[in-house]
Amino acid sequence: MQQHIIHLPPFPRGFHIVDKHILSQIELPQSGILHIFLQHTSAGLCINENADPTVRIDFETVFNRLVPEGMSYYRHTMEGPDDMPAHIKAALVGHSVSVPVMNGRLALGTWQGIYLCEFRNNGGSRKLVVSVLP
Numbered sequence: 001m002q003q004h005i006i007h008l009p010p011f012p013r014g015f016h017i018v019d020k021h022i023l024s025q026i027e028l029p030q031s032g033i034l035h036i037f038l039q040h041t042s043a044g045l046c047i048n049e050n051a052d053p054t055v056r057i058d059f060e061t062v063f064n065r066l067v068p069e070g071m072s073y074y075r076h077t078m079e080g081p082d083d084m085p086a087h088i089k090a091a092l093v094g095h096s097v098s099v100p101v102m103n104g105r106l107a108l109g110t111w112q113g114i115y116l117c118e119f120r121n122n123g124g125s126r127k128l129v130v131s132v133l134p
Contacts (some may be wrong), residue, residue, distance in 0.1 A: 002026070002132040008116060010124050013066075013082070015048075015056035017113040019106070026130055028101050035131040037096040042086035042120050044093030048114025063089050063119070086119035093117050 006025050008018060022036065038045050049055040067085045074084040097114060100107040108114075116126060 001133070003131045004132075006055075006128040006130055008126045008128065010122075011116060011118045011126075013060070013118050013121050013123070015059045016116045016118060017050055017056075018116045019050075019108075022114065022128065022130060023106070024131060028104050028106070029106050029132060029134045030101075030132040032101045032132060033098055034101055035096065035098045035133065036114065037128060037129045037131075038116070039127045040090075040095075040123070042083060042090055042118040043123055044090040044095060044119070044125055045097050045113050046093050046115050046117060047097055047099070047108065048115055049111055050108075051083050051111050056115070059117075063092075063117075068090075080121075082119070082121045087094060089117070089119045 004026050006022055008021055025033075028034065036045060048059070067088045069081045069085050071085075076084045099107070099114070118126075
């Protein structure tokens with residue numbers, strides 16, 4: 001098994017395809033599993049549509065309606081109005097994805113990409129632990 005720490009550049013709030021950032025820093029085996037774990041509690045990872053960018057805009061809109069900022073019942077408010085909603089959104093999405101590797105490539109579907117779901121206005125650089133299992 002290989003393991004790598006990958007530092008993603010800061011992304012603005014939203015849903016961002018990060019496949020190329022990850023693949024540019026690792027070498028895939030002919031077959032196996034790529035497991036990606038995000039070491040943060042206010043962002044998430046998921047796999048979804050990689051062709052039409054309006055999908056990512058719609059995700060942002062829906063998540064902001066599901067978990068709005070500035071609600072009076074939030075107690076964790078010291079880090080700003082986007083922080084507690086970011087933690088809740090991250091819990092809904094999750095912090096890891098696994099993708100099969102076939103013929104030296106990720107076996108994603110035709111329209112699939114790996115998203116970093118950045119839920120903070122200024123989340124900064126994010127760190128991934130990437131495990132490549134043959």
